[in-house]
Amino acid sequence: MKVEYINPFLTSTISVFDTMLHCKLERGDPYLKHGTQPQHHVSGVIGLSGKAQGTVVLGLSREAALSATEAMLQERPPEINGDVTDAVGELVNIIAGGAKAKLEHLNMSISLPTVITGKFHCIEFPSKVTPICIPFRSPWGDITVEVGLCERTAANPSTATPGN
């Protein structure tokens, strides 16, 4: 995956958390993710397709997901519920939308977001894609954004089909 695809997701994530949630994120060093081990309690997953295809995952700890929802709705959910999944789904949707605008040349469309919750859930990327994981520190706990994108070529038009 081209490294230049990562920056739009990084800046979009920082911008969305700052503008909508008034939460300052501190980014860590990106790394390649291997395997499907879960990192977080809540994952917002969205597919991208166009001249590049792939999947973006916003992962949040339980506390971060609850606090992000509270910041959006001014009301703290008592548990991981429909409000939390709506909030995380919309966050990953806006993050992907912001990144997409900066990758206009790839002419990508965004799928509807899916939100997965639970301590032991796994997100699997297509085997040909090694996603890059960007870790962030927040006052609410750790957050990650995983991006697995692959350019489509005439010889290999089906690479990086979004999957979760």
Add this chain to the structure above:
Amino acid sequence: MQRRLLVADDALIIRRIIKDMATSAGWEVVGEASNGQEAIERYRELHPDAVTLDLVMPEHDGLHALHGIMDFDPQAKVLVVSALEQRGVLKDAIKAGAADFVAKPFDKKSLQSTLDHLLPDAVS
């Protein structure tokens, strides 16, 4: 007299955020719509003072709604609240008569301020 607002967005949580913001700023949220056709129908039915409109919605999108609303009421105050995914669509919205634009992600205070500017003389 309270200013009356219609909120059109396919995301329930965004409608809730806009409703909470508008209500606390003295607006009465008279209706909601989750797609473009529903926005037109709710506008015709409710005659709100202003509309917040997402451009990216399933089935009939926000541009469809904007054209339908402006055809029905050329004086309609439509505030586009949408992602800047497609700049061409934003230009089309302004050409079609959108009064103003707030990009997602938005700050609630900026949204409130822009919304209030649509009806500066109204008494809240």
